[in-house]
Each structure stands twice: as C-alpha cells, then as structure tokens.
Amino acid sequence: MHTNLVTPSLMILVLAIAGCEKKNDSKQTPREAMPASASAQAHQHAPLNAKHGTHEDWCGAHQVPESLCTRCNPLLIPAFKATHDWCEGHGLPESQCLKCNPDLKIERPPKVGKK
Numbered sequence: 335m336h337t338n339l340v341t342p343s344l345m346i347l348v349l350a351i352a353g354c355e356k357k358n359d360s361k362q363t364p365r366e367a368m369p370a371s372a373s374a375q376a377h378q379h380a381p382l383n384a385k386h387g388t389h390e391d392w393c394g395a396h397q398v399p400e401s402l403c404t405r406c407n408p409l410l411i412p413a414f415k416a417t418h419d420w421c422e423g424h425g426l427p428e429s430q431c432l433k434c435n436p437d438l439k440i441e442r443p444p445k446v447g448k449k
C-alpha cells in the first residue's frame with residue numbers, strides 16, 4: 335500500500351494553481367503613468383499630523399496640498415463638488431486642473447523656520 339504518497343498529477347495541479355495566483359497578484363499592481371520628473375517624488379506624502387496650509391501639508395506625487403489632494407483622498411471630492419470647484423472632464427478640482435488651466439501654479443507654502 336502507498337497511501338502516504340501524493341500522486342504526481344495532484345502535485346502538478348497544486349503547482350499550476352499556485353502559479354496562476356502569483357500571476358494574478360502581479361497583474362493587480364498597475365503602475366501609475368507619471369512623468370519621469372515626478373516619479374522620484376511619487377511617494378512623498380504629508381505626515382498625518384501635518385497642519386493644513388503648511389509646508390508639510392503637501393502631496394509630492396500630485397503637487398497639491400495633501401489636505402486638498404482628491405487623488406490621495408477621494409473623500410474630499412464631495413466637498414469640492416459642493417462648492418462647484420470640480421472639473422467633471424478630468425476628475426479634478428477645477429482649482430487643481432492644469433489641463434483646463436495651463437497657467438495654474440499651485441505653490442507649496444514656504445517652510446517656516448521657527449522652533
């Protein structure tokens with residue numbers, strides 16, 4: 335009797351399933367298309383305790399204040415829509431939509447040196 339042996343066909347089946355799952359995992363991490371210059375700053379996000387409107391409150395990935403970054407925090411979107419500051423075509427606040435307002439410059443507040 336060889337009851338303890340796993341049949342080779344079963345082993346192959348298990349490996350095939352594991353292989354498929356791995357493939358699916360790698361598919362689920364789409365890379366955001368970003369200009370090369372921005373990619374270095376892609377993960378610079380404000381600390382959670384950053385004060386709104388300060389130098390620290392800045393989303394390096396999207397070049398807007400982190401507290402106003404609808405791409406990092408979609409919960410902000412209804413607030414922009416409520417004030418009619420919303421570009422439906424680009425899915426951005428109108429005040430942050432560089433496609434509609436190419437001259438728009440969103441400036442990061444200067445660092446305050448006080449201690």
Ligand SMILES: [Zn+2]
Pocket residue numbers: 393394395396397403405406
């Ligand atoms: Zn952001």
Ligand SMILES: [Zn+2]
Pocket residue numbers: 421423424425431433434435
């Ligand atoms: Zn727009």
